Amino acid sequence: MTAERSDKEQSVEMELGETAAIKLPRPASLESAGGVMVRLRPYYEGLIHFLLFICASISVLVTVGIVVVLLFESVQFFFDVSIIEFLTGTRWTPLLKPQHFGILPLMCGTMLVAGGSAIVAVPIGLGTAIYLSEYASPRFRDIVKPFLEILAGIPSVVYGYLAIVFVSPIIRYIFPSAGVFNAASACIVVGIMILPMIISLSEDILQAVPLSLRGAAFALGANKFEVTVRVVVPAALSGIIASFLLAVSRAIGETMAVTLAAGATPKLTLNPLESIQTMTAYIVQVSQGDTPTGTVEYRTIFAVGLMLFISTMAMNIIAQFILSRVGEQYE
């Protein structure tokens, strides 16, 4: 180890000796204390810079990895199943004979849950965000905020449990025709799940509306309700919509709660009382079984994953584009 190091030192010294035009006398204390370190410093710094660069590049590699893996397996899948059948077929039975590979039922299930959860979460979330941002006293906010943080930290599988044990029986009590597994219970728990996200994002956006706008509206004789509904919310509208988009994209990607609550019957229906299957739930279903690698059944999860990735990514990019504009419009 030491021999290696001294070799390195010497080579560095020679390099320095050859290239340095003027050799400044080095203070003796520095020479004895950390002279070697001082001379090696640029290389050491360079090495650190390089390592940190690698760390940051890994995130790009991950994205590339996701795209490559999903595309690679999906393309092989589309050799076996025509892309037109995949996108327009209305039956999804890859694990049963006769096999059908139409993704529409899964898409429909996903959209049903995403839409239903938005219907649950948007009014409550927006109301809470408005109250916390415009009406609540700082003390009340300090009390409520930690509860919302806890709500945000509850794992998705816990919501799945609550859907089956708590929400589904209530729904079946109100609508006796509903099955044990139904889309409605999934919508409700996923709605609760995305609530904290809508609240915290929308509240930030509402807080970003400059006080001068509110002051001007008050000066014109508007009351608090008018200021909030006619001035503050419209000013923040684009950002609020972006927060809804992010929340819905989260609902689309939500897996465990939906798998447990909504069942495993891919169906082209908009009736929330029926059992359905989402794209994410299908991936879990296949992963749990012993599907051999390289078969069409195995590749379906990559094709479904690709659709999932594309739809969430599109919504995220649109939302981020809107959010990046939010700050500019007040300037």
Place this chain on the structure above:
Amino acid sequence: MSTNLDIYTTKRRGRITNFLFTSVCFLATITCVVLLFIMIWNIILHGKNWLSWDFLNSYQSRFPDKAGIKSALFGSIWLISLTALFSVPLGVGAAVYLEEYASKSRWRKLIQLNISNLAGVPSIVYGILGLALFVRALGFDRSVLSGALTLTLVVLPIIILASQEALRSVPDSIRRSAYALGATRWQTVWYQVLPASLPGIMTGVILSLSRALGEAAPLIAVGAMAYVPFVPESLSDEFTALPIQIFIWTARPQEDFHSLAAAGILVLLVVLVSMNAIAIFVRHKYGKKIRW
């Protein structure tokens, strides 16, 4: 006279709408808190009778009375330690690069945009990537290592974003002072900026790891086992985890297994809440010490 009356009625109507609107918004806020309490109360009600030392210390079983979460608990501990080991250096390193090293170039913008997008990718997609990459291509099989690497991918963007926030909160005067004293860039980062941002970074790391602890979907995709009657002893052992165990018990039709699931959830929530409490403690205790 009539105009006066109009003003009064509009004024009164305005007051009523104002009051109604405020109440509705207030009700929405209370609903969130009440929902949280109802959910937790429901879980405690179902799970409390099943919590016992035996529950923590026995393996899975077909019989609810004998079933426990030992293998799941140890699996989760393995996963979370390995995930922390992989994701913290990588995540903090990436954040340091983006905040302290990278010039404001297009490359930096691209990485930044990419990270925010990765944070929004559903965790099951990471599971599929883990399945193709770690389980199949690299041949790690359905091991603890595959699971931990997949979870690392899930939490990496969150750790990077949180660490960046923490680094950004360190004022530039600190960096300039260090440079003025002759410190190199890395010396500035290592001796000044990182210690100053440590409370923020730690808060972010703890919260991300608590997210990883609750994740089940990516682990199921990489093939975590349903029935594991042993504790993992090496990186290549098969594993199960607490959220997976909860999932399996919930998916069963029998009431008793639901109660077991509730007991498992209680254990999980206690761990998560303590992690959150530690994060809040770190933020308050050490965050306030530093004054610029």
